Amino acid sequence: xxxxxxxxxxxxxxxxxxxxRPEITLDLIRQRDLSMLWxxxxxxxxxxxxxxxxxxxxxxxxxxIGTDFRRFRIHIASIHRSGSDPLTYGLSGKTRTGSNxxxxxxxxxxxSLVTYLAPDESDExxxxxxxxxxxxxxxxxxxxxxxxxxxxxxTHIIDIAIDTAGNIYYNTLMLIADGYRNNQxxxxxxxxxxxxxxxxxxxxxxIPDSCELDTGAGEFIPADEYLGNGWQSYRDQFxxxxxxxxxxxxxxxxxxxxxxD
Numbered sequence: 001x002x003x004x005x006x007x008x009x010x011x012x013x014x015x016x017x018x019x020x021r022p023e024i025t026l027d028l029i030r031q032r033d034l035s036m037l038w039x040x041x042x043x044x045x046x047x048x049x050x051x052x053x054x055x056x057x058x059x060x061x062x063x064x065i066g067t068d069f070r071r072f073r074i075h076i077a078s079i080h081r082s083g084s085d086p087l088t089y090g091l092s093g094k095t096r097t098g099s100n101x102x103x104x105x106x107x108x109x110x111x112s113l114v115t116y117l118a119p120d121e122s123d124e125x126x127x128x129x130x131x132x133x134x135x136x137x138x139x140x141x142x143x144x145x146x147x148x149x150x151x152x153x154x155t156h157i158i159d160i161a162i163d164t165a166g167n168i169y170y171n172t173l174m175l176i177a178d179g180y181r182n183n184q185x186x187x188x189x190x191x192x193x194x195x196x197x198x199x200x201x202x203x204x205x206x207i208p209d210s211c212e213l214d215t216g217a218g219e220f221i222p223a224d225e226y227l228g229n230g231w232q233s234y235r236d237q238f239x240x241x242x243x244x245x246x247x248x249x250x251x252x253x254x255x256x257x258x259x260x261d
Contacts, residue, residue, distance in 0.1 A: 021122050021129045022162050026113045029134065030086045032168055035079045037158055038091070038108075038183070042170045045128045045161060062220055062234075063202025065097055065189055069213040069222075071230025072097050074104075074202055075257040085109075091140070094257040098230065100148045101256065106140035108156060116159075123161075123173040130161040130173040138185065144192050152200060154187015178218040181206035 041055040063072035073096040082088040092105040117123065117131030124130070136156045142149035159171040159182050174180050184203040190196070201208045206220050215223045222231035236248030 021119050021124070021131075022164050022166060024113070024132055024162050024168075026087075026110075028166070029110060029113055029168075033081045034160075034168060035081060035089065037160065037168075037170050038076055038079050038089075042172055044172060044175070045125055045169055046173050046175045059183075059204040061183065061185075061202040061204055062207050063185075063200070064207060064210060064213060065200040066198045068229055069210070069226045069231075070097060071234075072200055072202060073256070077257065079108075082107075087111075087136075095142060096256055097148070102142040102146045102149050104140045104142045104152075106138060106152070108136055108138045110134050110136040112136075123171075125173055128161050128163045128169065128173070130159065130171045132160050132162070132171075134158050134160060138187070142192075148191075150189050150191040150193075152187060152189050154185060154200075156183075156185050158183050179206065184208045 040058065042058055044054045044056060061074055063074060064070060065072040075093045075095075076091050077093040079089050079091040082090060087110040089108045089110075090105070091108060092103070095102050095104055112135045114133050114135060115131055116133050119131075122129050122131040134157065138152070138154060138156050140152040142151070161169045161171040161173055163169070171182060182204045184201075184206075186201045186208040187199075188197050189200040190198075199209075201210065207214065213223055213226055215221050222235055227235055233248040233251040236244050237252050239245045239248065
C-alpha cells in the first residue's frame, strides 16, 4: 500500500512539473471583459477541474461603516466595462445601513496587476492557477435626492485565477482555508449634507481593517459588543435553537435590494 501511494505521489509530482503556469499581464486584463468577477455566480475551483467546474451563488459582502462598526450592506446590481477605458468599469446598485436603502452608481478603475505568489508557490487545481491580484480605486455616488446619502471612495483588491486557455476566474482556490477573503473594498463615506467622513469597508467572507469587530479565527464572527449594531441576525444564523436560527436566516438571506425602494 505504501509503495502504491509513493508511485501515485510521484506521478502527481511529474504531472504538475510538466505543466507551466500561464502568463498573465495587464495587457491581457485590458483585452478581457471581467465584469463577471463582481457579479453573477462564482466557480468552485478548489474542488473541481475545468471540465466539470461547478458554479454557485455569489457571496453578499460583509461590511461596516463608522468607528462603532455599524453593519453596512452593498449589492452591485450591474457592472459594465467602459467603452473608452478598458480598465474602468461602471457599476450601480444599492446600499443599506439599518433600514436606510439608497441607490448608487460609480466607477471602479483597475490600476495594477501584482503577483503575490511565486510560480513554484502558486495554488493550482485541475489546471487553474492562482497567485494574481488586481488593485484599483473606486468612487461610488449615492443618489443625492435620497436621505442619508454620500460618496464612497477608496481602494479595491480582488484575487484572480487563470487556466491554461487564458480564462480568468474569481479566485476560490483557498475558499475552504481559514481566513479566506476576496473582493476587498477599503475607504471612506462622505456625507453630502454635512461633509462628515466615516470609514466604510466591505468584502467577501472577511472585512478589511476589522480586527476589533471580527473575533473569528477560521471565519468571520462579530464581537459581542457590536451585535446591537446590525450583527445580531448574522450571529443568530448559527444558533443551536432552530427557531432563532430560522428567523435569522430569513433576515440574512433576504434579497433586500429588491424589496426596498
